[in-house]
Amino acid sequence: MKGADAYPGYFSLNLDNDIKMEATSTRRAGLERFTLPNPNDLPASLAGGTLDIDPENGRITIGDRYGSSFGPGSDHYQAFACDDLLSSGTQKLSEYGIWTGDT
Known part of the structure; x- marks a missing residue:
């Protein structure tokens, strides 16, 4: 860091x-x-991704897969994130959604 x-x-x-x-x-x-x-090539090398919202448990999980950033290799790497929003199930989500920043 x-x-x-x-x-x-x-x-x-x-x-x-x-x-x-x-x-x-x-x-x-x-x-x-x-x-x-x-420069970076992440938009061009994106090989797939997921975003799941579990409103009952207040958990958001995100996963992306990226291809090789150079050369003919078939190596892929992944990025993950998990956010827990609720206090041990004592709260509930009343609304939820995503914003991508696209115009």
Whole structure:
């Protein structure tokens, strides 16, 4: 890790591979953003992904698969995230959805 910044409602972390991760939240919402270094080929090498929302348990799981970023190899790598939003099942989600940032 190269550096981190944190205060109530915001956290950021610069990873060793120059990816910047940011997270922010309010009482009813949370948002994560990953900023990739330029140049990168992740949009071109995306081999598939999933996003599952389990409103009963308040769990969001995300998984992406990426192909080789160079050469003829068939290596793939994966990225995962899991967020638990509820307090041990004592709360329920009344609304949920996703935002992709596309215009």
